[in-house]
Amino acid sequence: MATIIPAEDESPDLRRRQQEERSARLQQLATLGELASGLAHELKNPLSTIKLNLQLLLEDLEKLPGAQSSINRAQSVRKEVDRLVQSLDDFLRFAGRLELQAAPVKLNTLVSDIVDFFMPQAQATRVRVHCSLASQDPVCRIDVNLFKQALLNLLLNAQQAMPDGGDLLVRTHIADGSAYVDVSDTGAGISAEVMPHIFQAWFTTKKRGTGLGLATTRRIIEEHQGHITVSSESGRGTNFRLELPLVTG
Ligand SMILES: Nc1ncnc2c1ncn2[C@@H]1O[C@H](COP(=O)(O)OP(=O)(O)O)[C@@H](O)[C@H]1O
Ligand SMILES: [Mg+2]
Incomplete structure (x- = not known):
């Protein structure tokens, strides 16, 4: 206790x-x-x-x-x-050990590449994908392959939360010296009972889930000195937000 x-x-x-x-x-x-x-x-x-x-x-x-x-x-x-x-x-x-191979990367360009890669798979399940990018392309120190994994996990979860189709919105913006990536869906949402567990390794509510997606995503983002947060409304949808430090100077 x-x-x-x-x-x-x-x-x-x-x-x-x-x-x-x-x-x-x-x-x-x-x-x-x-x-x-x-x-x-x-x-x-x-x-x-x-x-x-x-x-x-x-x-x-x-x-x-x-x-x-x-x-x-x-x-x-x-x-x-x-x-x-x-x-x-x-x-x-x-x-596994994460050894970050990070370099300054234009976030908008990277995010839109990942979204383009994911688009056909989403459309096959009647998920409409929208992208809204910051007017100034944020530059962050990123390991491209690991970040791709982290973001794809969020896109996949969003898609899986909308088995009957819906809207998946990916946004980037800059505020207070950080870059943000939001992934929001119009899916089932996350209940208050489930919410405290979603980042735990092996926690899943899916019949065929591994429960490692969000644990991996959080680990990758934190290795980049970033944060991941989530807000959700049951029945309305979910928003995952990644915050990454901007490269300055
Ligand atoms: N976008 C989302 N909408 C609703 N629930 C979600 C979403 N993303 C994650 N979850 C919840 O968090 C759990 C853990 O997610 P994850 O770690 O990716 O494992 P898995 O996808 O294998 O279940 C999911 O089983 C689900 O209950
Ligand atoms: Mg998952």
């Missing part, structure tokens, strides 16, 4: 102890992350062998008369293997 410590008890001693505890916890998490990544890599090799052999097995079965139910079973095993591989890849992206 959570213990509430009254503010007047927050002596410097207590604060130092809390800080020490936090860094010990972070250290533990880092070690755990390394172990888990090692395990994920270990699992990927036998999984590729399983996948390859399943493929061969399926080809054999397809030559046999009356093997349809065996084919179906083998196909569903293959689907689960694909899902495992996908989960491991997502996990490795989340838990």
